[in-house]
Amino acid sequence: xxxxxxxxxxxxxxxxxxxxxxxxxxxxxxxxxxxxxxxxxxxxxxxxxxxxxxxxxxxxxxxxxxxxxxxxxxxxxxxxxxxxxxxxxxxxxxxxxxxxxxxxxxxxxxxxxxxxxxxxxxxxxxxxxxxxxxxxxxxxxxxxxxxxxxxxxxxxxxxxxxxxxxxxxxxxxxxxxxxxxxxxxxxxxxxxxxxxxxxxxxxxxxxxxxxxxxxxxxxxxxxxxxxxxxxxxxxxxxxxxxxxxxxxxxxxxxxxxxxxxxxxxxxxxxxxxxxxxxxxxxxxxxxxxxxxxxxxxxxxxxxxxxxxxxxxxxxxxxxxxxxxxxxxxxxxxxxxxxxxxxxxxxxxxxxxxxxxxxxxxxxxxxxxxxxxxxxxx
Amino acid sequence: xxxxxxxxxxxxxxxxxxxxxxxxxxxxxxxxxxxxxxxxxxxxxxxxxxxxxxxxxxxxxxxxxxxxxxxxxxxxxxxxxxxxxxxxxxxxxxxxxxxxxxxxxxxxxxxxxxxxxxxxxxxxxxxxxxxxxxxxxxxxxxxxxxxxxxxxxxxxxxxxxxxxxxxxxxxxxxxxxxxxxxxxxxxxxxxxxxxxxxxxxxxxxxxxxxxxxxxxxxxxxxxxxxxxxxxxxxxxxxxxxxxxxxxxxxxxxxxxxxxxxxxxxxxxxxxxxxxxxxxxxxxxxxxxxxxxxxxxxxxxxxxxxxxxxxxxxxxxxxxxxxxxxxxxxxxxxxxxxxxxxxxxxxxxxxxxxxxxxxxxxxxxxxxxxxxxxxxxxxxxxxxxxxxxxxxxxxxxxxxxxxxxxxxxxxxxxxxxxxxxxxxxxxxxxxxxxxxxxxxxxxxxxxxxxxxxxxxxxxxxxxxxxxxxxxxxxxxxxxxxxxxxxxxxxxxxxxxxxxxxxxxxxxxxxx
Ligand SMILES: Nc1ncnc2c1ncn2[C@@H]1O[C@H](COP(=O)(O)OP(=O)(O)OP(=O)(O)O)[C@@H](O)[C@H]1O
Ligand SMILES: [Mg+2]
Numbered sequence: 001x002x003x004x005x006x007x008x009x010x011x012x013x014x015x016x017x018x019x020x021x022x023x024x025x026x027x028x029x030x031x032x033x034x035x036x037x038x039x040x041x042x043x044x045x046x047x048x049x050x051x052x053x054x055x056x057x058x059x060x061x062x063x064x065x066x067x068x069x070x071x072x073x074x075x076x077x078x079x080x081x082x083x084x085x086x087x088x089x090x091x092x093x094x095x096x097x098x099x100x101x102x103x104x105x106x107x108x109x110x111x112x113x114x115x116x117x118x119x120x121x122x123x124x125x126x127x128x129x130x131x132x133x134x135x136x137x138x139x140x141x142x143x144x145x146x147x148x149x150x151x152x153x154x155x156x157x158x159x160x161x162x163x164x165x166x167x168x169x170x171x172x173x174x175x176x177x178x179x180x181x182x183x184x185x186x187x188x189x190x191x192x193x194x195x196x197x198x199x200x201x202x203x204x205x206x207x208x209x210x211x212x213x214x215x216x217x218x219x220x221x222x223x224x225x226x227x228x229x230x231x232x233x234x235x236x237x238x239x240x241x242x243x244x245x246x247x248x249x250x251x252x253x254x255x256x257x258x259x260x261x262x263x264x265x266x267x268x269x270x271x272x273x274x275x276x277x278x279x280x281x282x283x284x285x286x287x288x289x290x291x292x293x294x295x296x297x298x299x300x301x302x303x304x305x306x307x308x309x310x311x312x313x314x315x316x317x318x319x320x321x322x323x324x325x326x327x328x329x330x331x332x333x334x335x336x337x338x339x340x341x342x343x344x345x346x347x348x349x350x351x352x353x354x355x356x357x358x359x360x361x362x363x364x365x366x367x368x369x370x371x372x373x374x375x376x377x
Numbered sequence: 378x379x380x381x382x383x384x385x386x387x388x389x390x391x392x393x394x395x396x397x398x399x400x401x402x403x404x405x406x407x408x409x410x411x412x413x414x415x416x417x418x419x420x421x422x423x424x425x426x427x428x429x430x431x432x433x434x435x436x437x438x439x440x441x442x443x444x445x446x447x448x449x450x451x452x453x454x455x456x457x458x459x460x461x462x463x464x465x466x467x468x469x470x471x472x473x474x475x476x477x478x479x480x481x482x483x484x485x486x487x488x489x490x491x492x493x494x495x496x497x498x499x500x501x502x503x504x505x506x507x508x509x510x511x512x513x514x515x516x517x518x519x520x521x522x523x524x525x526x527x528x529x530x531x532x533x534x535x536x537x538x539x540x541x542x543x544x545x546x547x548x549x550x551x552x553x554x555x556x557x558x559x560x561x562x563x564x565x566x567x568x569x570x571x572x573x574x575x576x577x578x579x580x581x582x583x584x585x586x587x588x589x590x591x592x593x594x595x596x597x598x599x600x601x602x603x604x605x606x607x608x609x610x611x612x613x614x615x616x617x618x619x620x621x622x623x624x625x626x627x628x629x630x631x632x633x634x635x636x637x638x639x640x641x642x643x644x645x646x647x648x649x650x651x652x653x654x655x656x657x658x659x660x661x662x663x664x665x666x667x668x669x670x671x672x673x674x675x676x677x678x679x680x681x682x683x684x685x686x687x688x689x690x691x692x693x694x695x696x697x698x699x700x701x702x703x704x705x706x707x708x709x710x711x712x713x714x715x716x717x718x719x720x721x722x723x724x725x726x727x728x729x730x731x732x733x734x735x736x737x738x739x740x741x742x743x744x745x746x747x748x749x750x751x752x753x754x755x756x757x758x759x760x761x762x763x764x765x766x767x768x769x770x771x772x773x774x775x776x777x778x779x780x781x782x783x784x785x786x787x788x789x790x791x792x793x794x795x796x797x798x799x800x801x802x803x804x805x806x807x808x809x810x811x812x813x814x815x816x817x818x819x820x821x822x823x824x825x826x827x828x829x830x831x832x833x834x835x836x837x838x839x840x841x842x843x844x845x846x847x848x849x850x851x852x853x854x855x856x857x858x859x860x861x862x863x864x865x866x867x868x869x870x871x872x873x874x875x876x877x878x879x880x881x882x883x884x885x886x887x
Contacts, residue, residue: 225745229729229736237722243681243713244734245702 020342024335038325045320051198058203060312061269064211066290067304069263074299076255077235082143083263084287085150086121090264091271093120095278098178109181121264129256133249158280174279184273205273219301378403384433390768393419395591406568408578411588412808413780414766417571421538425457426450456534458525466514471496474528504560519550536567547666547834573808575604612810628657631828632797637687639677647673649852660829662843670852671832679711680704710795712803720786723775728756730774759788779806801832836865850874
């Protein structure tokens with residue numbers, strides 16, 4: 001009986017995805033196309049080609065950081081909607097350290113650049129959390145405002161202050177290029193050993209394993225350590241935590257700073273891992289996607305990895321569908337959103353069902369021996 | 378008129394109700410008593426549609442019914458008065474009463490006038506002293522409870538379920554509640570009443586049903602039953618109802634408040650120039666009607682509320698502006714009055730809650746990691762010692778019965794040999810066995826040189842345990858007595874502000 005529940009629990013995410021597919025099929029039918037075609041392309045293109053696998057890994061990398069950043073704040077009952085802005089600033093500070101410092105060896109320059117990104121994200125998170133803890137301003141509002149400021153500031157900095165002088169006169173608006181010492185090495189050569197080659201092989205870089213390690217570390221910190229214990233107490237019951245002598249404000253401050261630091265790393269995948277400069281058209285919206293990733297992962301750092309991979313897959317698959325199945329791009333965006341939404345809903349329903357089954361299991365009359373022992377207590 | 382047959386409810390690892398048969402007659406006050414975790418609240422939640430029974434049937438007025446939600450229960454005329462008040466402080470009494478079933482006129486306009494009128498009628502009909510236009514934030518606890526009762530009556534309930542309504546009341550308020558309940562009975566209402574105070578149960582009820590470990594032990598008429606009979610039915614063995622209070626030679630002053638003033642709401646200080654000193658081996662009781670500054674006083678002592686003026690000393694060391702953590706580290710334990718908000722992190726497991734506030738002790742840590750094994754074996758020990766009834770220490774604290782939650786807090790606060798214990802309502806919600814146990818622990822701790830500040834609305838408890846008693850009224854310490862110097866009646870006069878000792882006549886610690 002036990003194994004059945006176990007299997008059910010294991011199957012939950014799969015069934016949830018299936019449900020998502022079902023809902024999406026209805027939409028596909030509604031626009032007069034064959035769902036089998038569309039999903040066929042999605043799978044064949046998105047999963048079965050090795051260059052697609054690489055593309056998924058590349059796309060998932062920043063989402064891992066973004067999802068983790070959001071999840072960290074949510075775990076402390078804080079709503080960091082400002083991952084987007086924090087990642088802009090982090091991307092810029094990284095770029096600044098990247099192109100201004102020259103002649104350093106990579107093992108000094110690169111860590112400095114990454115630290116600069118984290119510091120940038122933290123700096124941008126500092127204002128909202130201080131306003132919250134000191135003045136009670138709600139962080140949802142302040143972080144959203146900070147996003148706007150970051151967006152404008154970064155455009156100004158790239159276009160007017162730090163624009164690559166050699167590009168003036170061309171339509172390219174970007175910072176100077178970084179020396180190789182500030183770039184994250186590609187995992188391409190390593191992946192090649194496993195037979196994974198393709199145009200995207202060189203895009204996948206060492207930030208991916210770094211992100212995975214970060215998720216594992218935070219999973220352990222939050223579930224096993226004293227700090228994690230205090231975070232839970234503060235998140236669930238600030239009053240009880242206060243009475244227990246746990247410094248509410250300090251815990252919330254730390255978690256928000258960690259969230260901001262991780263948020264600062266979101267842009268590195270593109271800036272340090274691929275382009276080597278910060279272009280005015282760098283990918284945007286990753287911070288908001290991070291919110292969806294965190295929700296799908298239920299704020300679990302390990303879940304963030306899976307959720308980010310799923311997002312990466314949907315994104316990659318969508319390109320194929322658009323190209324091969326000739327489905328309009330807008331429909332694909334709707335499909336993506338629907339699939340995610342359906343998964344969230346189905347996942348919730350499934351966990352409830354499993355929990356109920358669990359309970360039923362536990363309520364089964366225990367074997368006679370334990371009953372006797374109970375009675376004798 | 379209500380017949381429960383073979384009601385069984387299981388939670389993971391426990392059978393909360395085990396084939397319970399219960400018959401409640403129309404127009405009676407039926408009391409439900411039993412140890413902590415016996416299944417009283419669970420049974421009532423089933424009757425009110427909050428839980429579904431796993432087995433068994435319910436009949437109301439001879440018809441079998443399925444009560445799948447509180448809405449259905451109300452439609453059947455069954456209402457429950459919540460123990461944790463669910464009132465909106467900024468709304469008036471009438472607004473709170475109609476909340477959720479607002480009489481709306483054309484275009485959904487709220488008919489405030491009619492509502493107020495209707496509430497006023499209800500109050501008159503049942504003799505409730507309550508002003509429908511008063512804002513709830515200005516009401517005393519007893520009055521708020523009346524609002525909760527009116528709320529249920531307003532929805533047309535003929536059967537009222539009250540789960541430990543007296544736990545939050547002071548004696549005068551209990552008397553008033555009982556007057557109201559009798560009035561309701563006269564008007565044909567049926568009342569199911571849960572309490573751990575056997576005197577109250579014997580006084581108010583017509584019949585009493587005793588539960589033990591999820592089963593019905595028996596139903597007896599209140600008339601002709603004695604307290605000790607009832608206690609024995611509950612616990613399954615005779616219970617000692619009197620405690621010995623051997624003399625203890627008090628030692629050094631451990632806890633001292635010098636002339637402290639603590640801010641309250643709206644500029645007026647909640648605590649005004651209170652001074653007292655508690656010595657090692659002494660229990661100092663604070664008697665007072667709830668809401669007269671005791672909560673704020675305690676919060677100031679343990680570092681949870683800023684002190685405006687005056688000084689607080691622990692063992693001679695000034696801690697007036699110290700943090701809660703610093704005060705705790707000096708050996709001050711605190712059993713907070715509000716166990717759900719201050720005492721426990723309800724969604725966290727019992728084993729985690731048993732060390733809350735002590736989780737950073739070296740014995741529970743393994744570097745930066747929580748040493749789960751150490752904590753769990755500690756938790757197991759406490760569960761054993763304090764007889765906490767639970768299926769597993771892994772369940773969240775919110776799955777425990779009210780009394781067992783309280784035991785978790787008591788176990789924690791007694792565990793780390795504190796020098797000073799500040800205990801607010803330590804036995805609230807505990808059954809007689811557990812109450813006796815905790816009171817015994819308090820006396821033992823006193824014998825071992827702990828200084829205890831006991832805040833209790835239960836006069837009997839204060840009188841039987843304390844070496845000295847201070848009375849708090851309106852944020853001030855209006856009187857102080859040595860053990861045996863004051864009668865309950867006298868204390869009552871001070872508690873209600875009818876009388877006060879002039880400054881300086883208090884007894885200093887001997
Ligand atoms: N939601 C729940 N989940 C799991 N177990 C529960 C839940 N609610 C109650 N229990 C368990 O059911 C048993 C009966 O609890 P119940 O609250 O009915 O006791 P009670 O008689 O009201 O006790 P008390 O006097 O302490 O309030 C207890 O062992 C409790 O731990
Ligand atoms: Mg109860």
